[in-house]
Amino acid sequence: MTDLFENVELETPSNTDTSVKDVIVDENQPSITSPEWNDYVLGLFADNELFDGRPTCAGLRRVSELVLGQIVSSRPTQVFPPSDGNGVGRSTVIWEVVFGDGSVFSDVADSWEGNTDDMFCVFNTATAATRAEGRALRKALRLRTVAAEEMTKKDTASIVRSISQTSKVATEGEYDDSDRMTDAQANFVDSKCRQLDINGAEFFQNVLNTSVKRKVTKRQASLAIEKLNDYQRGIVSVPDDITGYSEDWR
CATH class of the missing domain: 3.30.390 (Enolase-like; domain 1)
Structure with a gap:
């Protein structure tokens, strides 16, 4: 009977190249x-x-x-x-x-x-x-x-708006969305801008046509929160001209 491996040369340390080869790098990276x-x-x-x-x-x-x-x-x-x-x-x-x-x-x-x-x-x-x-x-x-x-199925914009309204009614009896945005709204906007790498000042100016150097109202802040949530959910893309988070936007 013929040996199937009769003409096969076994690899041994003497006939095998054991030198270190170049590390494979992803050229497409x-x-x-x-x-x-x-x-x-x-x-x-x-x-x-x-x-x-x-x-x-x-x-x-x-x-x-x-x-x-x-x-x-x-x-x-x-x-x-x-x-x-x-x-x-x-x-x-x-x-x-x-x-x-x-x-x-x-x-x-x-x-x-x-x-x-x-x-x-x-x-x-x-x-x-x-x-x-x-x-x-x-x-x-x-x-x-x-x-x-980090995501949630809840409508965070509505929740923040509701908290702001409840706080206003509890302290002064009536909610007025033309008043300056609350600290809760400002903190929420800042948090979203940080997460999405958005410049707050450019966002208000270019997207909402509002300057943060003037009074930003509660209504404008609510619109800002809704827009930021749209960015986070991927409903719309973040414009390139508002990228680059800066903590001193407000």
């Missing part, structure tokens, strides 16, 4: 400063790591290590649990991620009944932690989108 970077990174997520096109926190962890290297530390640095014993309350968490090259990224997120789906409200500290971690990771990856856990 754009620069991190390239306009194509966002789409490139989103293309690295598996289907089950995206929800409505937005990356989950678990997916962000995997892709961050794939693109940026090993995560050596990922932890909350500050936790502010709910202080209201009569309701769900608001929980805020600051999260920090450290990579093997020494780079550090951190961000903050909150969770309360106004921005969290009802089934998760009871876990608002854990939800805030997941959101904060996701925000830190997408900041590290320079993604121009929010994480899936």
